[in-house]
Amino acid sequence: HFFETGKEDNSVQLEAGQKGIFSSISKKFEKDTYNSENFLYWKTGRLSFEDQSLTLVFQDLEDNFNTKIIVEDERILQNRFTSSCEGQDLDDILYELSILFKIRYHKKGNTIYIQSGH
Numbered sequence: 001h002f003f004e005t006g007k008e009d010n011s012v013q014l015e016a017g018q019k020g021i022f023s024s025i026s027k028k029f030e031k032d033t034y035n036s037e038n039f040l041y042w043k044t045g046r047l048s049f050e051d052q053s054l055t056l057v058f059q060d061l062e063d064n065f066n067t068k069i070i071v072e073d074e075r076i077l078q079n080r081f082t083s084s085c086e087g088q089d090l091d092d093i094l095y096e097l098s099i100l101f102k103i104r105y106h107k108k109g110n111t112i113y114i115q116s117g118h
Contacts, residue, residue, distance in 0.1 A: 094112065
């Protein structure tokens with residue numbers, strides 16, 4: 001995919017197993033290792049994360065559970081997550097993340113808001 005940001009030099013070269021992410025903070029594309037088969041969740045009922053940034057974890061959760069996740073404290077996204085979630089629903093996974101990273105979350109309609117602290 002090609003996304004226009006208004007800056008010619010704002011691009012990232014991706015290799016196999018990498019995923020491009022647009023950072024709303026730096027206004028630049030960043031790359032991250034992404035060797036996930038989580039896009040098959042609809043079929044397998046399994047999500048697996050191996051030292052994955054929470055940016056990608058939340059993106060997978062958005063994609064697989066048809067929801068929007070808004071992280072209100074960008075520092076949360078610096079955390080990395082390793083887990084295998086089989087047969088768990090979105091609430092189970094969010095609860096696990098809240099315990100591990102001391103975050104709070106609340107739902108409003110189809111949107112989940114993530115904040116720091118318990």
